[in-house]
Amino acid sequence: MAKDTSLTLRNFLIYQVYTRNHTKEGTFQALIKDLDRIKSLGTDIVYLLPIHPVGEKNRKGTLGSNYSIKDYRAINPELGTFEDFKELIKSVHEKDMKIMMDIVFNHTSHDSVLLKEHPEWFYYRDGKNANRVGDWWDIIDLDFTSSKDLWEYLIETLEIYAKMGVDGFRCDVAPLIPLDFWLEARKRIAKINPNFIWLSESVHKSFIKYLRDLGFEAYSDGEVYQAFDILYDYDIHEEFLDFIKGGSLINYLKAIMNQEAIYPANYVKLRFLENHDQERIASLVRDENILNNLTAFIFFVKGATMIYGGQEAYNTHRPSLFDKDDVDWSTYEEHNCVDLIRTMAKIKKDPIMATGKFNILLDFEPLKLIVMTYKNKEKVRYGIFNVGNDNHQIELNISNGTYTNLVNNQPITYNGKLSVEHTPIVFDVIK
Structure with missing residues (x-):
């Protein structure tokens, strides 16, 4: 855990938005109109999936993945303009929330502007651009060992958005990028905003071993915590899914308690039932009573809580990352999930949820x-x-x-x- 991480992050609700599919329009302006509702849930941070232009070469689907980025310093015109984004930042702040953006520095699209300007900054296999994970065929990896000029370019990019008013970064597959890069980036951004929030997408334990066996560097959660405030709880996600699919509950609960011993005392885990990479929880758990209890649980367990837009309507369909595939808001009023989220978010704000001694009675x-x-x-x-x-x-x-x-x-x-x-x-x- 970063030494200066605030324990109050354990009181936070993070609301994840895929702007393209969150509304019919799929724009920043349409999202601005939904901020009052998002705020009413008890949201502290609005977290946006990547907002940059999507690559066209080797694109997946019609519109492509927002994680296949063509230009880090530009805005996807489908979402709006820089002025629209600045207006969104202002609107989020006016409603006393923070805004977090997704940072994807492990890889770019095949037609990235960086590849044209600095081909030496990229990872190659057999003389060709490649990525270290074979099924991510719409992207190519950056090579952080190639040049410190790459580091400087990327950190300067982060500084641009921090100066614009962005309050936090969610960093995609952060354990695959050198820890020293993140430490330097944190140091630099702190000069702009000392209260900046750093969220790392950690990776599953099995994936860490897989990459290490291939000879690549991949950091454990304990290592990544040095530069980040909040980490995904993918370290125990396999136990969670096993429980959800009818397996052992005790193994999952013991895994949560094990985190109390292996991470720094001020650790903050991100607790979630679903996200853009995972199936909708309502598609895995059909009993609404159990769904309600799981929803309440994910707010109560130690750490920050994240919900993915549409989860509060108990959507069963996970929107495509590659095409226009809107969230189904027609079921929003059919369940008591919204009231439950509002109540649990309020309960979560009590200081005891951040600093009290936590235990599970097994x-x-x-x-x-x-x-x-x-x-x-x-x-x-x-x-x-x-x-x-x-x-x-x-x-x-x-x-x-x-x-x-x-x-x-x-x-x-x-x-x-x-x-x-x-x-x-x-x-x-x-x-």
């Missing part, structure tokens, strides 16, 4: 219950989430009495046992 796992606590000098906060199909009566180490479920503001009674049905439960025990 004894309840056989019941398909996730029971977690935060403790400080004033209180203990309990979170109980039923990810199974049955109701339960459980014993807790609390005094008999009536408490308030902060999720629905209803009383809950403990008289030697607590009734757990299908509504998420969050309550405080005052010391």
